[in-house]
Amino acid sequence: MEETSEVCIICGETGKNGITIISGFICEDCETEMVRTDVQDEKYPFFIHRLKAIWIQKNA
Ligand SMILES: [Zn+2]
Structure with missing residues (x-):
């Protein structure tokens, strides 16, 4: 399992699975x-x- 510390640009939450687009996560x-x-x-x-x-x- 890969942990992500990326911050979602929509809801601002971290540690979720998701996609990284050109401008953010x-x-x-x-x-x-x-x-x-x-x-x-x-x-x-x-x-x-x-x-x-x-x-x-x-x-x-
Ligand atoms: Zn989100």
């Missing part, structure tokens, strides 16, 4: 939720906002 809980989240869901803008914030930071 997303735990599997948030990944699942993002995949499930419909564009019309009120949570969708929240996710996009969080991701955009990371991407903008990276590209700066």
Whole structure:
């Protein structure tokens, strides 16, 4: 078992399994939720906002 100390960019929790994308780490809980989240869901803008914030930071 591999331990991760990565911080999820969505929920901010550590020590979870998940995926590392170009701009950070997303735990599997948030990944699942993002995949499930419909564009019309009120949570969708929240996710996009969080991701955009990371991407903008990276590209700066
Ligand atoms: Zn998360």
